[in-house]
Amino acid sequence: MKKTILAFSRVSPSMLEPYADKYDIVIMSPEMGDMDAQFEAALPNAHGLIGGNRRLGEVELASAKNLEIISSISVGYDNYDLSYLNSRGIMLTNTPDVLNETTADLAFALILATARRIPELDDWTKDGNWSKTIDASHFGCDVHGKTLGIIGLGKIGEAIARRGRFGFGMNILYSGKTRKPQLEEELGARFVPQEQLLSESDFVCPVVPLTAETRNLIGQKELALIGAEGILINVSRGPVVDQDALIQALEEKTIRGAGLDVYVKEPLTDSRLFKLKNVVTVPHIGSATSDTRDAMAKRALDNLLMGLEGQWPRDLVNSQALRQ
Template identity: 40%
Template sequence: MKKKVLVARPTFPDVIERLKQYFDVEVNPGDVLPQAEFQRRIADKDGVFAAGELVGEKELAGAPNLKVVANMAVGYNNFDMHAFDAHGVLGTNTPNVLNETTADFGWALMMAAARRVTESEHFLRAGKWQKWSFDSFLGGDVYGSTLGVIGMGRIGQALARRATGFDMRVIYHNRSRVAPEIESKLNAEYASKEELLKRADHVVLVLPYTKENHHTIGAKEIALMKPTATLTNIARGGIVDDVALIQALRENRIAAAGLDVFEGEPNFNPDFLVLDNVVLTPHIASATEATRRAMANLAADNLIAGLGEGPRAGNPPNPINPDVLKK
């Protein structure tokens, strides 16, 4: 008998067909499953193709056959990895295939925030543009300014590479310093978080979400930033204290923000909607067809191999907790 797999959210039909070559596949054709329904559906499954579903102790305890949960994402803060280890379940993710696409989008958000693109477009669409004025929508320069990257992983490094074409100074903060040859190649200078926030003209967040990183940027950190600075978040909701950011934007204590992620998404604080100095997008930094296809196929590769099938049987490309494979 084929092993049973749940595809928890719709994905590309050809990816589904790949999975059906190996498994008995149940596909959720609609929106995100309520948590209780998700728990019910995985109860008899051997594997799950996930895209952000919460998987923890309760879910794993109720799914005794479950061996692999493949996340179609780089981040896996939706997984309780202690529970995964305790139940001998493998978690996987999809790193690397979205680095450049996500960096492109982060750059676009930063530029849009700095140059007041969204605000000026709304002004034009509302029929308010009646004349040219020397002081209309004066924004901040990107070229020749200082970029502060918090989280100097693959995507952070991709952003730093883009900065070289804009003749920017690059400072970064990370849990640990990157290798000296990477600093040299990117012309990047390590700084404490406090120093980075004080010096940077444009701060971009690309660090993973963990309990330790919750509200990495809050009222105290925002108070360190220049009043002309921008803040861009393409990492995860919860890294920024949204209430504190809204207050700072409302009071013009920083110039602008570009946000692709939010606390509690897809719900988010509606106070953002009345602010002119923020660019808002619905978690789409990796949203090109080529990249999303690459992510879906990599998640499928992980699931197929993790469940002992295909050319890489037993050796999935991206295990998060590889020690369970040894048990």
């Protein structure tokens, strides 16, 4: 009997078509009605799931009696209940590395857009306000030669640091659990305590996974250390930053600004953030280019097929599942 693959998002039919002879393939689509209903109907027969942006745990997977593997088209995996998956022996894979450079591009876009007040001044210009040379009330701040602080110098953090160092001549500070001597030498980066990083950086960029330890990593105390001239950039996970504390700091201008790709609640449709000129908001687009999303889907499909064929997937998150 063929195994069944359920593609619940982010995979094109053409990508799965070559495997239709070997697997029964179910591809969910908004054109076919309610997505949750489609998922629930197909789940009992599914041996493998592939997609992203769906929270999956004990309740959601109760009927998935045949499930062997979930291949997530994402780097982060906080949407998945690892303890439950381990107890069921269900493998979980992700797509690391593929989106490092694209996410770093976005981080730097947010740095530049926030520092030079691009969205704000774009709106101001289009509203017909440019009747004379601008004055200091519309000035931004420089990026080149400033200090970039990165909390968590992993692959994405490293890619951001390279852009800062070699593209803009920035000084690089970093904090985290592990020192990176090679990068210190290559980038001139300095490993410092987090409090020092916050107080000395012009731009602060946390690039960490969401865990119990990193939830609200940047709160009221940390924002006060960033100070009135500092800018916060978040392309990691929304709950890494205490969003209420950030809004208060932006409203009171106790920090200069923020560039945000991620939020505590997503999609974000109504927020005090939208009323503020000193914050740039984009809708979680860190990996959202055609090239990168295609590469992520292909990597996820490779992981899925390896798992279904009894091999150890390249990007297995929970090796504990195979020990059940």
